[in-house]
Amino acid sequence: MTLIEIAGVTSKTEAEIPVQVSRITRKETAAGKPYFAVTLSDATHSATVSAWSDTQAFSELENNLGGGFYFVKAGFQKNDYGLNASGTHLRRMNSTEQAAFLAGGEDQRKVMDADWNEIYSAAQALEVPTLKAVVLAILDDPKNQERYVRAAAALKNHHNRRGGLLSHTASMLRVGKAIAGNYADICPSLLYAGIILHDFGKIVENDTEAGFSAIPNATGELIGHISIAAGIVGRVWRECAAKQPDLFKGQNFVCEHLLHLILSHHGTKEFGSPVTPRTPEAFLLHHIDTLDAHMEMVRAAYATVTPNPQGLVDAPFPLKTSLVVPLATRLAGPVSSNP
Numbered sequence: 177m178t179l180i181e182i183a184g185v186t187s188k189t190e191a192e193i194p195v196q197v198s199r200i201t202r203k204e205t206a207a208g209k210p211y212f213a214v215t216l217s218d219a220t221h222s223a224t225v226s227a228w229s230d231t232q233a234f235s236e237l238e239n240n241l242g243g244g245f246y247f248v249k250a251g252f253q254k255n256d257y258g259l260n261a262s263g264t265h266l267r268r269m270n271s272t273e274q275a276a277f278l279a280g281g282e283d284q285r286k287v288m289d290a291d292w293n294e295i296y297s298a299a300q301a302l303e304v305p306t307l308k309a310v311v312l313a314i315l316d317d318p319k320n321q322e323r324y325v326r327a328a329a330a331l332k333n334h335h336n337r338r339g340g341l342l343s344h345t346a347s348m349l350r351v352g353k354a355i356a357g358n359y360a361d362i363c364p365s366l367l368y369a370g371i372i373l374h375d376f377g378k379i380v381e382n383d384t385e386a387g388f389s390a391i392p393n394a395t396g397e398l399i400g401h402i403s404i405a406a407g408i409v410g411r412v413w414r415e416c417a418a419k420q421p422d423l424f425k426g427q428n429f430v431c432e433h434l435l436h437l438i439l440s441h442h443g444t445k446e447f448g449s450p451v452t453p454r455t456p457e458a459f460l461l462h463h464i465d466t467l468d469a470h471m472e473m474v475r476a477a478y479a480t481v482t483p484n485p486q487g488l489v490d491a492p493f494p495l496k497t498s499l500v501v502p503l504a505t506r507l508a509g510p511v512s513s514n515p
Contacts (some may be wrong), residue, residue: 180221183480184221188253188262193220194269194277197243198389212237216248217388218222219280219338219479223248225261233264245269245277245387251466254482278387291346292325295372298349304365306427309416311369314376314408323379328390331382333494334469334476338388341378351464359456366430367457370437374461377404384456392474402448405438437461474499 177191199215211225212234227233233248246268250261269277279285297317302308314320329335329344348371356364381404383395393403413431417424436458442449443462453459477491477499484490487506489499 178477179216179218179223180479182252183221183223183254184482185252185254185260185413188251190249190251192247194273195244196250196277196387196389197237197266198222198387200237200241200389210234210495214263215389217337218294219284219388220482221476222389224249224335225259225260225264229262231264233266235480236266236268240268240287245274247273248280260271268321282337284339286341288325289484291342293484294346295342296351298368299372300467302365304363305368306416306424306430307365307369308411309392309420309423310409310413310431311372313416320376320379323383323385324376326384327379328382328384329378330469331390331392334472338384341382341440342377344472345375348417348464348468351468352460355460355464359460359464361456362460363457364432366433367460369434369462370441371464373405373409373434374438374441374465375401375405376408376438377401380404392463400448402442402450403441405482409435409438413469434455441465470495478502479504 177189177193179193179195182189184195188377195216197214198217198332201213202210202484204215210229213224214227214237215222215224227237236246241254241334242266248261248264248266248268250264250471253260253262267486280288296315299308299311302311315324323448325342326338328337329340335341335344344484349368352367352371353364356362374496377399378401381393383393383403384390399407408432413424430504433455436451436455440449440451440453440458441461443466453462473495475493477489477495478501481489481491484503489501491497491499
């Protein structure tokens with residue numbers, strides 16, 4: 177079973193699953209007994225469970241506060257506070273097991289390969305020569321490529337998993353391609369280049385080199401992914417211009433438009449954009465980004481939260497609402513205890 181399947185169980189389920197213990201916080205109960213709040217992660221989800229002081233897991237983690245890769249065996253069950261694990265037992269993975277776990281299953285690798293190919297093919301098809309040259313130069317860098325395919329799209333809320341940035345970007349590209357032709361003032365190549373690169377700074381801010389979860393780092397906290405991405409694009413643009421001066425002569429305005437998409441994609445200064453959208457592509461990119469993030473949060477809510485008898489799902493922050501079981505699900509058959 178995967179962690180997202182475990183997170184959605186409706187009754188107590190005994191299982192042993194492979195996970196990364198990515199964060200450990202020591203706490204105390206109201207009675208003063210110590211326990212650990214433990215964040216578990218895999219390629220599908222992240223969840224926090226409690227390791228109580230009378231379990232083998234508590235003893236194991238007390239001696240390994242840095243976390244690591246484990247098989248966790250427990251009785252899992254959802255409650256009002258999240259995912260509960262009882263009788264938790266941890267077995268540390270050996271190096272072979274860890275390598276296989278990080279590589280993911282065959283189905284997962286196929287999805288990631290398809291997402292990468294879609295993004296790279298879109299870069300190759302860009303019709304503005306300078307945009308094509310810059311985007312391909314960034315994607316062709318082996319170090320960038322390695323980090324791009326493993327980075328998370330966020331520390332929490334949406335696509336907050338290894339490979340999440342790749343999934344988010346490919347999904348946004350599909351949306352962008354579907355709607356760009358509906359707006360006459362759009363330059364499709366600019367929109368697609370902006371989609372590919374708007375979150376590229378997350379290869380630093382949300383790198384998952386140590387496993388499945390992105391761990392906050394000083395560079396990400398001090399500079400942020402928007403500024404990091406703008407810096408990468410500006411540097412590579414200058415490098416490409418130096419190598420192909422005839423192609424790039426008089427094209428700095430194209431660079432400004434691309435940088436504007438990166439700098440404005442959060443929509444408002446309140447949410448971290450140093451400038452607000454000022455071009456058709458910038459408005460589209462912002463809304464496509466927001467749409468895909470919200471739909472991913474909705475998907476995760478349906479996958480991990482059990483509907484109540486009325487068919488309502490309490491969506492976690494930041495959706496701030498209750499969701500109703502989708503019509504497609506209802507048409508497919510009974511849902512939980514719903515009438």
